Amino acid sequence: xxxxxxxxxxxKVLKENDRIALALRAKFQKQNILCLNxxxxxxxxxxxxxxxxxxxxxxxxxxxxxxGDIQTDNDARRLARAGFPVKQITTAGACHLDARMxxxxxxxxxxxxxxxLLIENVxxxxxxxxxxxxxxxKIVILxxxxxxxxxxxYPGIFYKADLMVLSKIDLAPHVPFDRxxxxxxxxxxxxxxxxxxxSALTGEGMEAWHRWLEQRxxxxxxxxx
Amino acid sequence: xxxxxxxxxxxxxxETQTSAHQGAxxxxxxMRIGPFAGVDEASLTFCFDCLVAGTRLKSARLRIEQxxxxxxxxxxxxxxxx
Numbered sequence: 001x002x003x004x005x006x007x008x009x010x011x012k013v014l015k016e017n018d019r020i021a022l023a024l025r026a027k028f029q030k031q032n033i034l035c036l037n038x039x040x041x042x043x044x045x046x047x048x049x050x051x052x053x054x055x056x057x058x059x060x061x062x063x064x065x066x067x068g069d070i071q072t073d074n075d076a077r078r079l080a081r082a083g084f085p086v087k088q089i090t091t092a093g094a095c096h097l098d099a100r101m102x103x104x105x106x107x108x109x110x111x112x113x114x115x116x117l118l119i120e121n122v123x124x125x126x127x128x129x130x131x132x133x134x135x136x137x138k139i140v141i142l143x144x145x146x147x148x149x150x151x152x153x154y155p156g157i158f159y160k161a162d163l164m165v166l167s168k169i170d171l172a173p174h175v176p177f178d179r180x181x182x183x184x185x186x187x188x189x190x191x192x193x194x195x196x197x198x199s200a201l202t203g204e205g206m207e208a209w210h211r212w213l214e215q216r217x218x219x220x221x222x223x224x225x
Numbered sequence: 226x227x228x229x230x231x232x233x234x235x236x237x238x239x240e241t242q243t244s245a246h247q248g249a250x251x252x253x254x255x256m257r258i259g260p261f262a263g264v265d266e267a268s269l270t271f272c273f274d275c276l277v278a279g280t281r282l283k284s285a286r287l288r289i290e291q292x293x294x295x296x297x298x299x300x301x302x303x304x305x306x307x
Contacts (some may be wrong), residue, residue: 005249007302010292011257012296013234095227127227129263130297156261156295 024134
């Protein structure tokens with residue numbers, strides 16, 4: 001005679017991704033690598049921000065970039081022009097990068113040669129939020145050509161990101177984007193989120209962004225000293 | 226559509242947990258999903274139902290409870306054991 005049995009599980013669905021991400025995080029910490037996960041909608045300027053950032057770094061700086069897209073290696077080719085190691089992760093359909101993809105992409109690189117690992121996620125404000133890549137921080141990029149209520153519409157990523165970069169501020173005079181509202185909206189989801197405003201095209205605000213990176217890199221180095 | 230991947234992960238968890246009860250018929254899979262998990266319930270249910278059709282888990286249905294923040298957990302499995 002059959003009966004109903006209930007088994008208590010209490011398990012995170014993304015346990016497998018989290019397991020790999022945890023191992024990556026431990027590896028990055030051991031090798032003193034600062035890993036940053038850049039997330040945004042398609043077209044908010046992630047690649048140009050990275051291009052501009054890489055161009056400002058000294059030759060020989062121990063920087064590497066992983067860039068994710070569903071198709072093409074266009075971004076990797078743009079970013080490789082700066083002369084630092086860049087790898088394209090082509091997901092062929094997956095709307096986000098996951099820890100396994102990052103783990104695989106890092107094979108063939110000597111982690112001892114890397115001190116800053118920048119990961120440009122697939123353009124998507126929803127899915128990448130769920131997938132830990134072992135990063136030290138998530139950075140969300142929001143352009144002024146998007147709505148200033150984006151943080152309310154997509155709370156997940158604004159909740160998880162350490163930093164919100166408002167991009168394309170050179171276009172601000174031409175669009176109805178309310179920066180005060182955007183920042184207030186982001187802070188209503190995540191009160192401690194840091195905010196920077198930049199134009200990778202004109203260079204405005206980029207110095208503060210470089211300083212933020214520098215501070216995080218120094219903090220990572222001294223944490224292990 | 227990453228709810229398909231999430232549904233697949235849920236199925237893998239259930240299969241592992243019920244591997245010791247081969248004759249059992251899984252009826253309910255309890256889940257907790259928070260608003261910041263980045264997972265749409267309707268899409269997840271749709272994908273899950275598609276994936277279990279015609280399999281050992283075909284009678285299983287998700288029972289999703291609203292959770293906090295970015296919780297995304299399988300909490301319990303209810304099955305009929307012979």
